[in-house]
Amino acid sequence: MDGVTTQDLPSFYERVGGAPTFKALVDRFYEGVAGDPTLRAMYPEEDLGPASDRLRLFLEQYWGGPKTYQETRGHPRLRMRHAPFAVTPDQRDRWVTHMLAAVDSLDLPEPEDAELREYLVRAAQFMINRFE
Ligand code: HEM
Numbered sequence: 001m002d003g004v005t006t007q008d009l010p011s012f013y014e015r016v017g018g019a020p021t022f023k024a025l026v027d028r029f030y031e032g033v034a035g036d037p038t039l040r041a042m043y044p045e046e047d048l049g050p051a052s053d054r055l056r057l058f059l060e061q062y063w064g065g066p067k068t069y070q071e072t073r074g075h076p077r078l079r080m081r082h083a084p085f086a087v088t089p090d091q092r093d094r095w096v097t098h099m100l101a102a103v104d105s106l107d108l109p110e111p112e113d114a115e116l117r118e119y120l121v122r123a124a125q126f127m128i129n130r131f132e
Pocket of ligand 1: 044050073082123124125128
């Protein structure tokens with residue numbers, strides 16, 4: 001195994017099918033957001049398309065895909081970027097519900113399916129910034 005490093009292994013991004021998988025994930029997620037008036041009211045833009053692109057590019061980058069998010073938006077600093085939005089435990093629950101339903105629709109192999117779910121639940125918990 002001399003000379004074989006983790007850099008030679010396919011990334012999570014590649015293992016789950018690359019760009020089309022992340023596109024399907026966020027499309028399905030934003031369908032859920034669009035149908036949830038409480039959550040939908042948090043999104044400032046009438047068109048959810050740009051928000052969808054930002055989330056998709058972030059997730060692609062996080063999981064080892066293209067670095068387009070960083071190139072276009074800079075360092076993620078996600079907690080800071082969510083500060084203007086009141087993310088309560090209720091908003092977190094709604095976000096997680098729609099996101100895990102979107103993951104269901106992908107039908108990913110294990111262990112990637114579990115890894116993705118654990119990350120999303122943990123990241124959503126971390127984004128809570130109001131208790132009311
Ligand atoms: C916990 C519940 C969450 C709520 C209610 C929420 C809500 C929002 C809202 C309202 C925006 C602004 C929409 C826009 O981009 O114009 C936003 C942006 C964003 N959110 Fe969340 N979010 C949550 C969790 C998360 C999590 C867990 C992640 C990552 C795993 C995430 C990633 C992002 C990204 C990447 C952006 C765009 C940041 C940028 O401006 O570049 N969010 N979110």
